[in-house]
Amino acid sequence: DGGITQSPKYLFRKEGQNVTLSCEQNLNHDAMYWYRQDPGQGLRLIYYSQIVNDFQKGDIAEGYSVSREKKESFPLTVTSAQKNPTAFYLCASSMGTGGSYSNQPQHFGDGTRLSIL
Amino acid sequence: KQEVTQIPAALSVPEGENLVLNCSFTDSAIYNLQWFRQDPGKGLTSLLLIQSSQREQTSGRLNASLDKSSGRSTLYIAASQPGDSATYLCAGNAGNNRKLIWGLGTSLAVNP
Numbered sequence: 001d002g003g004i005t006q007s008p009k010y011l012f013r014k015e016g017q018n019v020t021l022s023c024e025q026n027l028n029h030d031a032m033y034w035y036r037q038d039p040g041q042g043l044r045l046i047y048y049s050q051i052v053n054d055f056q057k058g059d060i061a062e063g064y065s066v067s068r069e070k071k072e073s074f075p076l077t078v079t080s081a082q083k084n085p086t087a088f089y090l091c092a093s094s095m096g097t098g099g100s101y102s103n104q105p106q107h108f109g110d111g112t113r114l115s116i117l
Numbered sequence: 118k119q120e121v122t123q124i125p126a127a128l129s130v131p132e133g134e135n136l137v138l139n140c141s142f143t144d145s146a147i148y149n150l151q152w153f154r155q156d157p158g159k160g161l162t163s164l165l166l167i168q169s170s171q172r173e174q175t176s177g178r179l180n181a182s183l184d185k186s187s188g189r190s191t192l193y194i195a196a197s198q199p200g201d202s203a204t205y206l207c208a209g210n211a212g213n214n215r216k217l218i219w220g221l222g223t224s225l226a227v228n229p
Contacts, residue, residue, distance in 0.1 A: 006160075042121070042219035043208075058216070090160055105151060106217070108160035 002027045006091050006109035012117045013078065013085055021076045021112045023091035030095065032074035033106065036060060037088040046089075049074055078114065088113050119144045119211040123220035130197055131228050138192040138223045140207035148210040150183050150190045155204045155222070164205075165192070197227045 004025045013019045025032065034046040045058030049068040063082025068074055074093075078085045092106040120143045130136055140150070149168045153161040165174040165181040167190065173182040180193040190207060204224045208217040 004160075040221070042221050043206075043217075044219075045216055048216075092161075105163035105166045106161075107163060108153075110160045111158075113158075 004091060004093055004107055004109035006089075006112050008112060009110070011112055011114045013114060014117050016080045018077055018079045019085075019114070021078070021089055021091075021114070023074045023076065023109060024072055025074075025091075025093045025107075025109075026072060027093055027095075027107060028071070029093035029107070030071070031093060031104075032068070033092040033094075034058075034064075034066065034074070034076045035090040035092065037090055037111075043090065046076065086115050119147070119209065119218045121207060121209055121218050121220040123205075123207060123223050125223060126221065127224040127226075129226040129228065132197060132199060134197050134227075135193070135195050136197055136225075138194070138205050138207075138225070140190040140192070140220055142188050142190075142209050142211075142218070144211060145185050145188050146211060147185060147188075150181075150207060150209045151217070152179075152181050152190075152192050153206045153208065155206060157203075161206065194225075197225075199227050199229050201225060201227050 007022045031050050033048040035043040037043050044060050046064050047066040049055035052071050055066050055068050065077045089112045091109045094104040094106045122141045124139045151166045152164040155161045167174050167183040178195040183190045204222040206222040208219045
Protein backbone atom coordinates (compact mmCIF):
# COMPACT_ATOMS: atom_id res chain seq x y z
CA ASP A 1 0.00 0.00 0.00
CA GLY A 2 1.21 3.49 -0.81
CA GLY A 3 1.63 5.91 2.03
CA ILE A 4 3.85 8.04 4.20
CA THR A 5 5.93 6.51 6.97
CA GLN A 6 7.23 8.60 9.84
CA SER A 7 9.67 7.25 12.38
CA PRO A 8 10.13 7.01 15.22
CA LYS A 9 6.66 7.38 16.70
CA TYR A 10 8.11 8.79 19.94
CA LEU A 11 11.43 10.58 20.35
CA PHE A 12 13.18 12.11 23.32
CA ARG A 13 15.81 14.81 23.05
CA LYS A 14 18.46 15.67 25.57
CA GLU A 15 19.53 19.26 26.03
CA GLY A 16 22.04 20.35 23.40
CA GLN A 17 21.31 17.39 21.17
CA ASN A 18 20.24 17.36 17.53
CA VAL A 19 17.64 14.78 16.58
CA THR A 20 16.41 13.69 13.15
CA LEU A 21 12.85 12.70 12.29
CA SER A 22 12.41 10.42 9.31
CA CYS A 23 9.75 10.78 6.62
CA GLU A 24 9.50 8.39 3.68
CA GLN A 25 6.77 8.25 1.00
CA ASN A 26 6.11 5.75 -1.78
CA LEU A 27 3.32 7.75 -3.42
CA ASN A 28 5.64 9.19 -6.08
CA HIS A 29 4.71 12.67 -4.88
CA ASP A 30 6.87 15.62 -5.83
CA ALA A 31 6.04 17.90 -2.91
CA MET A 32 6.71 17.17 0.76
CA TYR A 33 6.05 19.18 3.91
CA TRP A 34 6.85 19.29 7.60
CA TYR A 35 4.36 20.67 10.11
CA ARG A 36 4.42 21.18 13.83
CA GLN A 37 1.22 20.74 15.87
CA ASP A 38 0.87 22.21 19.36
CA PRO A 39 -2.24 22.14 21.59
CA GLY A 40 -4.48 25.14 20.95
CA GLN A 41 -2.64 26.15 17.78
CA GLY A 42 -3.23 25.35 14.16
CA LEU A 43 -0.68 23.36 12.22
CA ARG A 44 2.36 25.46 11.41
CA LEU A 45 4.56 24.87 8.40
CA ILE A 46 8.26 24.34 9.15
CA TYR A 47 9.72 23.53 5.72
CA TYR A 48 8.45 22.35 2.37
CA SER A 49 10.00 20.94 -0.76
CA GLN A 50 8.49 20.98 -4.23
CA ILE A 51 11.24 18.98 -5.93
CA VAL A 52 14.39 17.00 -5.17
CA ASN A 53 17.35 19.08 -4.02
CA ASP A 54 15.18 22.10 -3.34
CA PHE A 55 13.32 23.22 -0.22
CA GLN A 56 11.82 26.40 1.20
CA LYS A 57 11.40 27.76 4.71
CA GLY A 58 7.92 27.81 6.13
CA ASP A 59 6.61 30.01 8.92
CA ILE A 60 8.69 28.60 11.79
CA ALA A 61 11.93 27.30 10.24
CA GLU A 62 14.29 28.63 12.93
CA GLY A 63 15.98 25.79 14.82
CA TYR A 64 15.16 23.22 12.15
CA SER A 65 16.90 21.91 9.04
CA VAL A 66 15.90 19.58 6.21
CA SER A 67 17.33 17.86 3.17
CA ARG A 68 15.74 16.44 0.03
CA GLU A 69 18.33 14.23 -1.64
CA LYS A 70 15.77 11.69 -2.80
CA LYS A 71 12.20 12.10 -3.98
CA GLU A 72 11.00 9.59 -1.40
CA SER A 73 12.67 11.08 1.64
CA PHE A 74 12.43 14.39 3.51
CA PRO A 75 14.13 14.12 6.93
CA LEU A 76 13.76 16.89 9.50
CA THR A 77 16.51 17.71 11.99
CA VAL A 78 15.54 19.49 15.19
CA THR A 79 18.69 21.27 16.26
CA SER A 80 19.77 22.41 19.71
CA ALA A 81 18.88 25.94 18.60
CA GLN A 82 15.19 25.03 18.80
CA LYS A 83 14.49 25.91 22.43
CA ASN A 84 10.95 24.58 22.60
CA PRO A 85 10.95 21.40 20.50
CA THR A 86 8.24 19.51 22.41
CA ALA A 87 5.43 19.00 19.88
CA PHE A 88 3.76 16.59 17.49
CA TYR A 89 5.53 16.65 14.11
CA LEU A 90 3.65 15.76 10.95
CA CYS A 91 5.07 15.04 7.52
CA ALA A 92 2.90 15.33 4.41
CA SER A 93 3.21 14.98 0.66
CA SER A 94 1.22 15.94 -2.42
CA MET A 95 1.36 15.58 -6.19
CA GLY A 96 2.27 18.43 -8.46
CA THR A 97 5.06 20.89 -8.68
CA GLY A 98 5.32 24.63 -8.89
CA GLY A 99 2.06 26.50 -8.61
CA SER A 100 -0.02 23.41 -9.18
CA TYR A 101 1.00 21.61 -6.02
CA SER A 102 -1.63 23.42 -4.02
CA ASN A 103 -4.41 21.90 -6.16
CA GLN A 104 -3.75 18.45 -4.79
CA PRO A 105 -4.74 17.08 -1.39
CA GLN A 106 -1.97 16.58 1.12
CA HIS A 107 -1.43 13.08 2.50
CA PHE A 108 -0.07 12.76 6.03
CA GLY A 109 2.00 10.31 8.02
CA ASP A 110 1.08 9.25 11.55
CA GLY A 111 3.40 11.75 13.18
CA THR A 112 6.32 11.77 15.60
CA ARG A 113 5.89 13.03 19.14
CA LEU A 114 9.04 14.74 20.36
CA SER A 115 9.68 15.42 24.03
CA ILE A 116 12.58 16.82 26.04
CA LEU A 117 14.29 14.65 28.62
CA LYS B 118 -3.48 38.16 6.92
CA GLN B 119 -5.61 35.12 6.18
CA GLU B 120 -7.12 33.45 9.25
CA VAL B 121 -9.29 30.35 9.43
CA THR B 122 -11.84 29.86 12.21
CA GLN B 123 -13.77 26.71 13.00
CA ILE B 124 -16.99 26.72 14.98
CA PRO B 125 -17.90 25.01 17.20
CA ALA B 126 -14.67 23.95 18.88
CA ALA B 127 -16.38 20.82 20.20
CA LEU B 128 -19.60 19.03 19.40
CA SER B 129 -21.32 16.01 20.94
CA VAL B 130 -24.27 14.39 19.19
CA PRO B 131 -26.24 11.14 19.40
CA GLU B 132 -25.69 8.55 16.72
CA GLY B 133 -27.77 9.02 13.58
CA GLU B 134 -27.91 12.82 13.62
CA ASN B 135 -27.05 14.91 10.60
CA LEU B 136 -24.59 17.63 11.50
CA VAL B 137 -22.75 20.61 10.08
CA LEU B 138 -19.25 21.79 10.88
CA ASN B 139 -18.35 25.35 9.99
CA CYS B 140 -15.16 26.92 8.71
CA SER B 141 -14.76 30.63 7.99
CA PHE B 142 -11.86 32.58 6.56
CA THR B 143 -11.10 36.27 6.65
CA ASP B 144 -9.88 36.78 3.10
CA SER B 145 -12.10 35.76 0.19
CA ALA B 146 -8.97 35.39 -1.95
CA ILE B 147 -8.76 31.78 -0.95
CA TYR B 148 -7.66 29.43 -3.68
CA ASN B 149 -9.09 26.13 -2.51
CA LEU B 150 -10.20 24.53 0.73
CA GLN B 151 -9.55 21.14 2.22
CA TRP B 152 -11.21 19.20 5.02
CA PHE B 153 -9.23 16.69 7.07
CA ARG B 154 -9.95 14.24 9.85
CA GLN B 155 -7.54 13.58 12.73
CA ASP B 156 -7.92 10.72 15.18
CA PRO B 157 -6.23 11.08 18.61
CA GLY B 158 -2.45 10.74 18.39
CA LYS B 159 -2.59 10.18 14.64
CA GLY B 160 -1.86 12.04 11.45
CA LEU B 161 -4.45 13.70 9.24
CA THR B 162 -6.62 12.03 6.63
CA SER B 163 -7.73 14.13 3.67
CA LEU B 164 -11.53 14.00 3.32
CA LEU B 165 -12.47 16.48 0.62
CA LEU B 166 -10.77 19.17 -1.43
CA ILE B 167 -12.85 21.92 -3.03
CA GLN B 168 -10.95 23.69 -5.78
CA SER B 169 -11.34 27.37 -6.56
CA SER B 170 -13.75 26.80 -9.43
CA GLN B 171 -15.97 24.39 -7.50
CA ARG B 172 -18.72 25.00 -4.96
CA GLU B 173 -18.96 21.60 -3.34
CA GLN B 174 -17.59 18.07 -3.16
CA THR B 175 -19.20 14.86 -1.96
CA SER B 176 -17.78 11.60 -0.68
CA GLY B 177 -20.16 9.04 0.79
CA ARG B 178 -21.93 10.60 3.78
CA LEU B 179 -19.77 13.72 3.61
CA ASN B 180 -20.53 16.88 1.67
CA ALA B 181 -18.39 19.98 1.75
CA SER B 182 -19.36 23.33 0.30
CA LEU B 183 -17.38 26.48 -0.36
CA ASP B 184 -18.80 30.00 -0.61
CA LYS B 185 -15.89 32.32 -1.29
CA SER B 186 -18.03 35.46 -1.33
CA SER B 187 -19.11 34.91 2.27
CA GLY B 188 -15.81 33.40 3.36
CA ARG B 189 -17.37 30.14 4.53
CA SER B 190 -17.12 26.41 4.08
CA THR B 191 -19.29 23.77 5.68
CA LEU B 192 -18.80 20.06 6.15
CA TYR B 193 -22.07 18.15 6.31
CA ILE B 194 -22.03 14.67 7.83
CA ALA B 195 -25.15 12.62 7.25
CA ALA B 196 -26.38 9.90 9.58
CA SER B 197 -23.46 10.24 11.97
CA GLN B 198 -21.84 7.12 13.44
CA PRO B 199 -19.59 6.59 16.49
CA GLY B 200 -16.73 5.93 14.06
CA ASP B 201 -17.04 9.53 12.90
CA SER B 202 -15.72 10.69 16.27
CA ALA B 203 -12.52 12.62 15.59
CA THR B 204 -11.22 16.15 15.15
CA TYR B 205 -12.10 17.75 11.84
CA LEU B 206 -9.79 20.40 10.46
CA CYS B 207 -10.22 22.74 7.55
CA ALA B 208 -7.37 24.43 5.71
CA GLY B 209 -7.34 26.96 2.89
CA ASN B 210 -4.74 27.79 0.29
CA ALA B 211 -4.00 31.49 0.19
CA GLY B 212 -1.23 33.87 -0.71
CA ASN B 213 1.26 33.89 -3.52
CA ASN B 214 2.82 30.55 -2.62
CA ARG B 215 -0.53 29.09 -1.70
CA LYS B 216 0.51 27.61 1.62
CA LEU B 217 -2.21 26.00 3.67
CA ILE B 218 -3.70 28.13 6.46
CA TRP B 219 -5.18 25.92 9.16
CA GLY B 220 -8.12 26.17 11.52
CA LEU B 221 -7.91 24.78 15.06
CA GLY B 222 -10.46 22.06 14.37
CA THR B 223 -13.80 20.86 15.68
CA SER B 224 -13.68 17.92 18.08
CA LEU B 225 -16.66 15.68 17.30
CA ALA B 226 -18.04 12.98 19.57
CA VAL B 227 -20.84 10.77 18.24
CA ASN B 228 -22.44 8.85 21.07
CA PRO B 229 -23.99 5.39 20.54
